[in-house]
Amino acid sequence: MIRQLWKTWPKAGVALAGLLVFGLLAGALLLPAQAAKAATCQELVANGSFESSTSWQTVATGGYSLFSNFLARSGAQAAHLAGVNKAADSAVTSLALPANQTIALSFWWQVSTEESAGGYDAFTLLLTDSQGKPLYAAAGLTDLNAASTWQQTQADLSAFAGQTVQLHLAAKTDGSLVTDFFVDDLSVTACAATSATQKIFLPLTTRNR
Numbered sequence: 201m202i203r204q205l206w207k208t209w210p211k212a213g214v215a216l217a218g219l220l221v222f223g224l225l226a227g228a229l230l231l232p233a234q235a236a237k238a239a240t241c242q243e244l245v246a247n248g249s250f251e252s253s254t255s256w257q258t259v260a261t262g263g264y265s266l267f268s269n270f271l272a273r274s275g276a277q278a279a280h281l282a283g284v285n286k287a288a289d290s291a292v293t294s295l296a297l298p299a300n301q302t303i304a305l306s307f308w309w310q311v312s313t314e315e316s317a318g319g320y321d322a323f324t325l326l327l328t329d330s331q332g333k334p335l336y337a338a339a340g341l342t343d344l345n346a347a348s349t350w351q352q353t354q355a356d357l358s359a360f361a362g363q364t365v366q367l368h369l370a371a372k373t374d375g376s377l378v379t380d381f382f383v384d385d386l387s388v389t390a391c392a393a394t395s396a397t398q399k400i401f402l403p404l405t406t407r408n409r
Contacts (some may be wrong), residue, residue: 299362
């Protein structure tokens, strides 16, 4: 019966075969990339939400705790650097970055300022070795970045996998018109793929929250 139909309608048979091939290809494209298995990840920052002073060494010019409830993106507290004139604030934590893994940094920030010109007050997020030697500047902000919403910065630290490093948050201000630098939900994750299969990366854009 099938042979007779194929003989009777050769064009229809070709069209049907084409539809079957197209359907298989479309189905393959719509299926999730199961070959690229999910990675296993671990959080390396002990207190990236700044709910306490645990795991951080801090210096506060203004005489107050750098971790406060003045402005937080999530939880009860965030890191609050500067906020006074002639500030030289810092918060430092040590991290052991596992070898042969993908290391990703992510943090949220917000800047409030009284400056009208710009560039006088600054914040940096710096990666150093265990002795404090600079390795990588992950972020640099000034009073020019002032905004009323939280914004996210991400960086790839995979080049430093296998090293023990320090993460430095630092802010400096001049003698007038103060600037406040807020940091919250800081995360450094190390991920190791469970298989050596090809990974698929999709573009991701994070809007302000």
